[in-house]
Amino acid sequence: MLIERDEPLDLLLGLARRAAAGQGGTALLGGEAGIGKTALLQEFASRVGPGQRVLWGGCEALFTPRALGPLQDMAEAFGPRVAALLDQAAAPERLFPALLAALQDARDPAVLVFEDVHWADNATLDLVKYLGRRISVLRVLLVLSFRTDEIGADHPLAQVLGDLPSATATRVTLQPLSPDAVAALAHRAGRPDAGLHQATAGNPFFVTELLASSDTAAAGIPASIRDAVWSRLSRLAPHQREALEVISIAPGSVEPWLVRALLGAGADAAVDQLIARGMLLRDGQGGVRFRHELARLATLERLSPAVQQSLHARVEAAMSEAPAAQAGLLLSRRVHHAAAADDGPRVLALAPQAAAQAASLGAHQQAAAHLATALRYVDQIPAAVAAQLHEDWAEEAGLALSIDDTVIEARQRAIALWRELGRMDKVGLNLRRLARLLWSRGEVRQAETCVDEAVRELERLPPGPELAMAYSVRSQLHLQRSQVDAAVDWGRRAIALADRLGDVETRVHALNNVATALLFVGRPGGREPMEESLALALEHGFHEHAARAYMNFAEYAVAFKDFALAERVLADGIAFEIRHDLDSWTHYQIGWQARLRLEQGRFREAESIAQGVVGFGQLAPVIRLPALIVLGRVRMRLGEPDAPALMRQALRDALETEDLHLIAPARLALVEAAWLADDPGACHEQLAALAAMDLDGFDPWTLGEFAVWWRRGGMAGPLPMATARIPAPRMAELSGDPLAAAAEWTRLGLPYEAALALAQAQGAEAGPALARAVAMFEALEARPAALLARRTAQRLGVSAQLPKPRRGPYATARRHPLGLTRRELQVLGLIVQGMGNRDIARRLVRSPRTVEHHVSAVLGKLNASSRMDVVLRLHSEPWLLGAGEN
Numbered sequence: 001m002l003i004e005r006d007e008p009l010d011l012l013l014g015l016a017r018r019a020a021a022g023q024g025g026t027a028l029l030g031g032e033a034g035i036g037k038t039a040l041l042q043e044f045a046s047r048v049g050p051g052q053r054v055l056w057g058g059c060e061a062l063f064t065p066r067a068l069g070p071l072q073d074m075a076e077a078f079g080p081r082v083a084a085l086l087d088q089a090a091a092p093e094r095l096f097p098a099l100l101a102a103l104q105d106a107r108d109p110a111v112l113v114f115e116d117v118h119w120a121d122n123a124t125l126d127l128v129k130y131l132g133r134r135i136s137v138l139r140v141l142l143v144l145s146f147r148t149d150e151i152g153a154d155h156p157l158a159q160v161l162g163d164l165p166s167a168t169a170t171r172v173t174l175q176p177l178s179p180d181a182v183a184a185l186a187h188r189a190g191r192p193d194a195g196l197h198q199a200t201a202g203n204p205f206f207v208t209e210l211l212a213s214s215d216t217a218a219a220g221i222p223a224s225i226r227d228a229v230w231s232r233l234s235r236l237a238p239h240q241r242e243a244l245e246v247i248s249i250a251p252g253s254v255e256p257w258l259v260r261a262l263l264g265a266g267a268d269a270a271v272d273q274l275i276a277r278g279m280l281l282r283d284g285q286g287g288v289r290f291r292h293e294l295a296r297l298a299t300l301e302r303l304s305p306a307v308q309q310s311l312h313a314r315v316e317a318a319m320s321e322a323p324a325a326q327a328g329l330l331l332s333r334r335v336h337h338a339a340a341a342d343d344g345p346r347v348l349a350l351a352p353q354a355a356a357q358a359a360s361l362g363a364h365q366q367a368a369a370h371l372a373t374a375l376r377y378v379d380q381i382p383a384a385v386a387a388q389l390h391e392d393w394a395e396e397a398g399l400a401l402s403i404d405d406t407v408i409e410a411r412q413r414a415i416a417l418w419r420e421l422g423r424m425d426k427v428g429l430n431l432r433r434l435a436r437l438l439w440s441r442g443e444v445r446q447a448e449t450c451v452d453e454a455v456r457e458l459e460r461l462p463p464g465p466e467l468a469m470a471y472s473v474r475s476q477l478h479l480q481r482s483q484v485d486a487a488v489d490w491g492r493r494a495i496a497l498a499d500r501l502g503d504v505e506t507r508v509h510a511l512n513n514v515a516t517a518l519l520f521v522g523r524p525g526g527r528e529p530m531e532e533s534l535a536l537a538l539e540h541g542f543h544e545h546a547a548r549a550y551m552n553f554a555e556y557a558v559a560f561k562d563f564a565l566a567e568r569v570l571a572d573g574i575a576f577e578i579r580h581d582l583d584s585w586t587h588y589q590i591g592w593q594a595r596l597r598l599e600q601g602r603f604r605e606a607e608s609i610a611q612g613v614v615g616f617g618q619l620a621p622v623i624r625l626p627a628l629i630v631l632g633r634v635r636m637r638l639g640e641p642d643a644p645a646l647m648r649q650a651l652r653d654a655l656e657t658e659d660l661h662l663i664a665p666a667r668l669a670l671v672e673a674a675w676l677a678d679d680p681g682a683c684h685e686q687l688a689a690l691a692a693m694d695l696d697g698f699d700p701w702t703l704g705e706f707a708v709w710w711r712r713g714g715m716a717g718p719l720p721m722a723t724a725r726i727p728a729p730r731m732a733e734l735s736g737d738p739l740a741a742a743a744e745w746t747r748l749g750l751p752y753e754a755a756l757a758l759a760q761a762q763g764a765e766a767g768p769a770l771a772r773a774v775a776m777f778e779a780l781e782a783r784p785a786a787l788l789a790r791r792t793a794q795r796l797g798v799s800a801q802l803p804k805p806r807r808g809p810y811a812t813a814r815r816h817p818l819g820l821t822r823r824e825l826q827v828l829g830l831i832v833q834g835m836g837n838r839d840i841a842r843r844l845v846r847s848p849r850t851v852e853h854h855v856s857a858v859l860g861k862l863n864a865s866s867r868m869d870v871v872l873r874l875h876s877e878p879w880l881l882g883a884g885e886n
Contacts (some may be wrong), residue, residue: 002043004181005036008172012044012143015170019141020052020109023834026132026164027141030148031174034205034294037145040174041113044143053077053110056284059119060252061293062336064369067123067358070114071099072329073285078102087328089360092123093543093580096130100138103131109139116293118146118157123363125160130581132164136834137868148173156365163583165871165878167832176202186211205292212278229298232279243270244279248299249311250333253287261318313341331357335370344377348385352392359396368396387417391430394437403437411437425466428458432470439477442658448477465506468497472510479513482660482697487517508536508545512552519556520661520699522725530556538576547577547585554589555661558596559701561727561748566596571863578872584623587613590877591626597817598630601751601780605817606634612877621653625662628653633669636676637752639783647673660693664702671709676784683713695721704730712760733757739765742772751776752785759789767798774802818861818880827854829881831867832874 002009008029015027029037045054055077057070066072068086075083082102085095103110114120117128131142151158161169177185179197186193189211200206212232233241246262247254260267271288274280279295280288290296300308316337319330331354338346351374359367371393378386394410411434418426431454438447451474458467471494478487494510497503511533518526530553537546550573557566570593577586590613597606613619613627632646647669654666667686674682690706698706704726707719711734723731729748732741738760745754755776761769770793777786793799820828823844830840841851862880864870874880 002036002039003184004177005040005043005174008040008174009044009047011170011172012040013047016044016048016052016111016141018834019111019139020049022139022836024135024138024140025142025168025170026135027143028161028164028169028171029143029145029174030151030171032149032176032203033147034203034292035174035176036204037174038115038292039204041115041143041145045111045113048111051108053106053108054113055110056113056115058115058252059117059121059124060333061116061119062251062332063339063373064332064335064354064358064366065119065121065124066329066332067121067361067363067366068095068127069121070112070117070124071127074112087325089328089357091360092126092130092362093541095361096127099127100131100134103138103140106139109141111141111143113143113145115145116147117144118150118155120157121358121363121366122156123358123361123366125156126362126581129160129163132160132169133581133872134868136165136168136832136871165832165874168834177204177207178202182207205294209295226298226301229295230302233299233302236277237273239266239270240273240277243267243274244299245303246311246314247280247288248290248296248303249308249315249337251293251296251336253283253285253289255285255287257322258315258318259288261321262314309341312337313343316341316343316346328357332366332370335373339373339376344380348374348377348381352389355392355396364396364399368393368399371396383417384421384423387414387421387423387426390414390417391426394430395433398433398437403441408434408437424457425461425464428454428461428470429466431457432466432473435473435477439480442656444477444481444658448474451477463497463500465498465501465503468494468501468503468506469509471497472506472513475510475513475517479517480659482694484517484521484523484697488514491517504536504540505542505545508533508540508542508549511536512545512549516552516556519552520559522560522700526556543580543582544585547573547580547582547589550576551585551589551592554592558592558599559699561599561701561750563596563600563749570596575863575869575873579869584620587616587619588623588626591624591628591630594627594630594634598634599750599753602817603634603638603780603782606630607638609817609877610634612880622657622662625650625653625657629662629665629669632666633672636669636673637780637782637785643673660697661699661702664690664693664698664706668702668705668709671713675709675713676788678788680714683709684715687713687715691720700725700727701730708733729753729757733760739769742769752780752782755780755782755785755789759785759792766796767793767801770796770798771801771803778803816880820858820861820880824854824858824861825881827851828858828862828870828874831855831858831870832881 012027015025019025029041031037048054055074057073059065059069072086075086078099079102082095082098085098114124114128117124120128128142128144131140135142146157182197182200182202183193185207186196191211196207196210200210209229233244236244243263247259259271263270271280275282275288279291281291282288290299303311316334319334319337322330331350335347335350335354338350351370355367355370358364358370371389374389375393378389390410391414394407394414397407397410411430415427415430415434418430431450435447435450435454438450451470454470455467455474458464458470461467471490475487475490475494478490491510491514495507495514498506498510511529515526515530515533518524519530530549534546534549534553537549550569554566554569554573557563557569570589573589574586574593577589590609594606594610594613597609610627610631613624614631616624628646628650632643632650635646636643647666651666651670654662657663667690671683671686674680674686687710695703695706703721707721707723707726708730710719723734726734729741729744732738732744738757741757742754745751745757755773758769758773758776770789774786774789774793777789790799790802790805793802816825826844827840830843835843837848837851837855840855841848844851859865859870862870862873864873
C-alpha cells in the first residue's frame with residue numbers, strides 16, 4: 001500500500017488517459033534514491049486502463065551501460081522487425097523509425113517505462129530524445145524514472161531532459177514522507193516511531209529497512225541503513241544468504257537461467273523464499289532483482305574484494321554458456337563482470353565486440369568506455385592489437401567526448417605503433433583522421449601538416465579509399481582557408497580516384513568541397529556538383545553529408561542574393577535536419593534563414609528567428625553565430641539599446657573560429673553601426689581590420705559590401721583591392737550612380753540596401769532620393785538610418801522635400817516569419833497539443849472542411865509532410881507559435 005502518493009499517481013494516470021486518447025506525452029519521474037519510484041510505477045501499472053499495454057525496461061549500474069538496455073528488455077513486444085534490428089545492432093537511423101512505426105501501427109495504446117535513466121547509455125538517451133520529440137502524435141506515454149540526486153547540470157540526461165518539448169513533458173517529483181506518514185508506518189509495523197523521521201528524512205526505503213531491522217527499538221535507531229540491511233541478512237538461512245550475495249554481484253535483474261546456473265538445484269526455492277520475505281522482486285520477464293538498489297549495494301559491501309572477484313568470474317563464465325541467441329544482449333554485462341574479476345584475457349576478447357555493438361547503435365560514449373576498459377590490459381597483447389585498440393578508442397572518443405589531449409595522444413600512439421609494424425596504410429589512415437581532430441580544435445596548420453603526411457604515405461601504396469578521402473580532407477582544409485584553386489584541385493583528385501574505386505561517400509564529400517569553393521568566389525561550374533553531392537547524399541543515406549550540402553548551398557544562395565533558391569534550399573534543409581534530429585545543423589541553418597529575412601528587409605521576422613536560436617542556451621558558440629550576427633545587426637538597424645553588446649559578442653565568437661566568412665560579417669555590422677552613429681573613429685578601426693584580412697578569400701558580395709563602406713566611411717586612399725569581382729549594385733554606387741544601385745537592389749529584393757544607396761545621392765537628385773530613402777527606412781522601422789537620412793537632407797538643404805516625421809511607434813505590423821495567419825497560428829498550437837482535425841473543429845467552432853484547409857496551409861508553410869514533422873519543427877523553433885502579429 002502506498003502512502004502520500006495519491007497526487008503523483010493521479011497525475012500519471014491522467015497522462016496515461018490522455019495518451020490513450022491520442023495526446024501522447026513524457027512523464028519525468030524524479031526523486032532521490034529510495035524515495036519509492038518503482039513502488040509508484042508498479043501501482044500505476046496495476047491501475048492503467050484496460051487495453052493499454054505497459055512495457056518495462058531498465059538501465060543498470062554497470063561499469064559501461066548496455067546499449068539501448070530498456071529497449072532490449074521490451075523489444076519482443078514491438079514485433080519481429082524491431083527485435084531483428086536490435087539483434088543485428090542496426091544503426092539508429094534504421095532502428096528508431098522502425099520502433100516509431102510499430103508504435104504508430106499498434107492497435108492498443110502503450111505506456112513505456114524506462115527505469116533508472118540516470119544510468120542510461122547514449123543510445124538510450126538518443127532514443128528518449130527521438131521519441132520525446134514525436135510523442136504528442138502517438139498514443140504513447142513514455143515514463144522516465146531517475147534519481148534527481150545523481151543528475152547534475154553536466155550529466156548527459158540533464159541535457160536530454162532540457163531538449164524534450166515542454167508542451168508534452170511533465171515532471172513528477174516524489175517528496176519524502178511526512179512525519180505523520182512515517183509514524184503511521186511505524187504503528188502498522190508495531191514499532192515505536194520516536195526519532196524515526198529524523199533518522200530517515202522521510203525516505204521510504206530507509207524507513208522500511210529500519211522498521212524491518214530487529215535492532216530497531218525505542219531505545220535507539222541503528223546508525224546506518226547498511227546496518228539495517230545486514231541485520232536482516234543475519235537472520236536468513238545460509239542458502240538464502242548465499243543466494244542474496246550471489247545475486248548482489250549483478251546490477252539489475254538476473255534471468256532465471258542465470259540464477260540456476262549460479263546457485264544450482266535449490267535456486268528456485270531460495271529465490272521464492274527471498275521474494276516472500278520482501279527482499280527480492282520478480283520482474284515482468286521472470287528475472288529477479290533486489291527490491292532496491294541500495295539494498296543490493298549494502299549486501300555487496302559485506303563481501304570481501306576477493307569473494308567479489310570470484311563471484312564476478314562465476315557470473316561471466318555462466319553467461320559465456322548462454323544460448324547463441326542471447327550472446328549479443330549479454331556482451332556489455334560480460335565485459336563488466338570480466339573487468340570486475342580482473343580477467344585481462346576475457347576483457348580483451350569481449351570489450352572490442354561490445355564496443356562495436358555499442359557504436360553501431362550510436363552509443364559512442366559507451367563504445368569508448370568499453371575500449372578504455374580493454375586498454376587497461378594493453379601490455380598483455382601484441383603490438384598490432386594494441387595499435388588497433390588505440391585507433392578504435394581515439395575514433396569513438398573523438399565522436400562521443402571532447403577532443404582533448406588524451407584523444408590526440410591515442411591517435412598518435414596508434415600511428416607510432418603502426419609505423420613500427422610497417423603498416424603504412426594504417427599510418428596514412430590515422431594521420432588523416434588526426435588531421436580532422438586537429439582541425440576541429442582550430443589547429444589548422446598542424447592539421448594541414450598531418451594530412452600532407454597522410455597523402456605522402458598513402459601515395460606510396462596502391463590507390464585505395466583512404467587515399468581518396470585524404471585528398472578530399474586536404475581539399476576541405478584548403479576550402480576552410482579560402483584557398484580556392486587548391487581546394488578545387490585536391491577535390492577533383494579525390495573525385496577521380498573515388499570514381500575509379502566506386503567510393504560514393506568520398507565523391508559526395510569532395511563534390512561538396514569543389515562546389516563550395518567555386519560558388520563562393522562566383523566562378524561557373526559550382527552549382528551542378530553541389531546538386532549532385534546533395535542528391536547522392538540523400539540517395540545513399542549520408543545524413544551528415546546531406547546536411548553539409550544543404551548548409552553550404554543555402555549560405556551561397558543567401559550570400560549571392562538568389563532568394564528564390566535560398567527559400568527552397570533552406571526550407572528543404574531545415575525540414576530534413578529536423579526530421580533526422582541533426583540539431584546543430586538545424587540551428588546553424590535557421591541562423592541563415594534569419595539572415596535571409598534580414599536581407600529581404602523583414603526585420604521583425606529576422607529578429608524573431610535569430611532570437612529563437614540565440615536563446616537556445618545549450619548551443620555551441622559557432623552554431624549560434626550566424627543567428628547572433630543577424631540579431632546584433634537587426635537590433636542595430638531597429639535602434640535597440642542592446643545591439644552594441646550583441647555585435648561585440650558576435651565578433652568575439654567569430655574571431656575564435658578564425659573563419660573569415662564569419663569574421664567579415666561581424667566586422668561589417670560594426671562598421672555600419674559606427675557609420676549610423678556618426679563615429680568615424682570606430683568605423684575606420686573596423687575597416688582597417690577588414691583590409692588586413694585576405695580580401696581574395698572574400699566572396700564577391702562581401703567584397704562589394706566592404707568596398708562601399710570604405711567609400712561611405714571616408715577612408716583615406718584608394719580601395720585596397722581590385723573591383724573586377726564586385727557585383728553590379730555595389731559597382732553602380734562605387735561608380736557614382738546611387739540611383740542605379742538602388743534600382744538594382746530593389747530588383748533583387750533588398751529594400752534596406754536600396755534605401756542606403758538612395759541616401760548617397762548628391763546634387764539635384766538628393767532631395768527626391770532622400771525622400772524615398774526616408775520613407776523606405778521608416779517603413780522598415782529602421783530608425784537610426786531614417787534619422788541619419790534626415791540629418792543629411794538638412795545638411796544639404798532639402799529637408800522640405802522629406803515626408804513628415806511620424807509620431808509614436810511605426811505603423812508597420814509585424815508578420816509571422818513563415819506567413820501564418822492568426823487562425824493558422826491557433827490551428828498550429830492545437831496540432832502541437834496532439835488534437836486531430838475533428839477536435840480542432842470543435843474547439844474553434846469551425847467545420848471540419850475549413851479546419852482541413854487550415855491544417856493543409858500550416859503543413860505547407862512549415863514545409864512539413866505530416867503532423868509529426870510539424871511537432872518536430874516546433875521543437876526546434878518554438879518561437880514560431882508566438883511570433884508575429886497579423
